[in-house]
Amino acid sequence: MQQTKRRVIALVDCNSFYVSCERLFRPDLKRAPVVVLSNNDGCIISRSTEAKQAGIKMGEPLFKAKYLIDKYKVKVFSSNYELYGDLSRRVMKVLKNFSPDIEFYSIDEAFLDLTNIQIDNIEAYIKNIREVILRWIGIPVSIGAASTKTLAKVANHVAKKSQKGVEEFISKDQSYVDEVLKTFPVREIWGIGKQLSKFFINNNFHNAFQLKSVDNSWVRKNSSVVVLKTIHELNNICCFPLNFSYTARKNCIVSRSFGEKIIEINDLKEAVVNHCITAAERIRSEGLIVKSVYVFIKTNKFKDGYTSLVKKIDLPIATNNTLELVNVCSKAVDSIYVKGLSYSKAGVLFGELEVKDNYEKNLFSHLNQNLDYLMKVIDDTNVKFGRGTVSVAAARINNNYKMKRSHSSKIDTSFLKFVPIVKTG
Ligand SMILES: [Mg+2]
CATH class of the missing domain: 3.30.70.270 (Reverse transcriptase/Diguanylate cyclase domain)
Incomplete structure (x- = not known):
């Protein structure tokens, strides 16, 4: 009844998710001890069952686990967030x-x-x-x-x-x-x-x-x-209903520590612009627009003379357009940059996000329609041909600001050239 x-x-x-992602392209490691490291190869953030059994602890700095890693021949990967x-x-x-x-x-x-x-x-x-x-x-x-x-x-x-x-x-x-x-x-x-x-x-x-x-x-x-x-x-009484409004987040932050210290303003700008492009792509894919932008650059917080510089920009008209946002972020770096410091981190935070469809059409919306179309073409091209195929000139790729990733599998499933070839017979 x-x-x-x-x-x-x-x-x-997902079980040991980051490790499982890496193993997907390395079937030879299926039963081997494997770990994945956090940004800049700092700490262990994902472990296979075999690595857990070897006694490697969650969150442990790489150098502390070195002895066990060598002893049990643990395979180490830098994090590859594009893949995950x-x-x-x-x-x-x-x-x-x-x-x-x-x-x-x-x-x-x-x-x-x-x-x-x-x-x-x-x-x-x-x-x-x-x-x-x-x-x-x-x-x-x-x-x-x-x-x-x-x-x-x-x-x-x-x-x-x-x-x-x-x-x-x-x-x-x-x-x-x-x-x-x-x-x-x-x-x-x-x-x-x-x-x-x-x-x-x-x-x-x-x-x-x-x-x-x-x-x-x-x-x-x-x-x-x-x-x-x-x-x-x-006691079987439901008090936490499912939250379906996954796009309703209020902020989007993209920031990274640098692999090596940065001193020059142009290198800092490049990092900030790349973060800005990533954040803009992210909010566009979620149908959101941004009203206020924060740009921040920081020196090493564990060293003397720690300096954190922030600029907040309130946009007259909310947007998710990469060209406008890159412009704003680039100017923000100009206004806060202090010469002579060695910077270890930069980031962009998009605040006061709103759902685009709810936002009232403004005076310039006919202009924005063309820009919207341009952004859609760029996003579609990048999905089809791989991340970064079409970008803005300010994001020149010289990798100076990139993270330390000594153990990266370098696999990016959005790039055809990274798809492994399976040989038969
Ligand atoms: Mg999990």
Whole structure:
């Protein structure tokens, strides 16, 4: 007999995502220990299971892990965000086929609302999603399904450890779920950070089961509304609905530390202009326009005489046009640059973003239409022939400002020349 409809939320999480992306083009590393480094080859930010087993810690600086890396012959990659971004988009696109109600939670995670989808066997359904992603994209994922986001996160943890790679609480008895919650540490619960978990442990709540049984009035008195919501979610009451308005972000920031220090204004400008182009492409692809632009340049903050210079520009008319924005950013560098300093970081922040269609047409909109068309042609050309095929002259490519990437796989799936050739026979 059909019961009242229960919510079904699935959390899809890519396994060791950056490592999986690199492995996609290096099948020889399938069972080898692999790590990926953060910007400028600083810290370890993604580890394969084998690297975890070798004792390499998350977030550890490269030099500290050197001994283990040598000992276990760990393969090291610099981060390649173009590749990860592209593969992330492909995974998300496939996921959309399984439910139109999707929240892109991070580069390697998405919540799917499956409530309105006719499903006979929930485990078979999510298992199929997993297999399709693996077959079509080549990225392994884990999927947890439950009636709330917080429980879907717990189910996902279980999925990660199981052979099947999937776990669902929907068809299970409450006693089964409670047994899982009893083994689930408070600090692992979604939204309970390090500080909060200390507070709860001090008050003798060690696992998710203990926390879900806590007296609500005690929580209200001693903690926050968000924690109360989390506790409701552990009790199958949905308090965190899916957020579909993924374009509604308010800011877009693009910044990088330089591989080597920069002194000359033209090199700084080049970096800022390239960040500006990237940010403009990003907001255009999301149908947004920008009202205020911040440009910043900084010296090394760990050295004496740390200097951070910022310029804010309020645009008379909001735009997403690269030519206008490059012009504004370039002038901003002129106005804040101080000679004689050695800069280690530059960036661009687009603030007060708005959805373009909501923005009232202004006096100059007939002029903008031509510029819009130009931008569309540039974006389409770059999608077709590879990033940076068409750009603006100020973004001359001399690589001075580029990040340190000594271990990069250099694969960019938007460039045909990087697609590996498979030999048969
Ligand atoms: Mg992940």
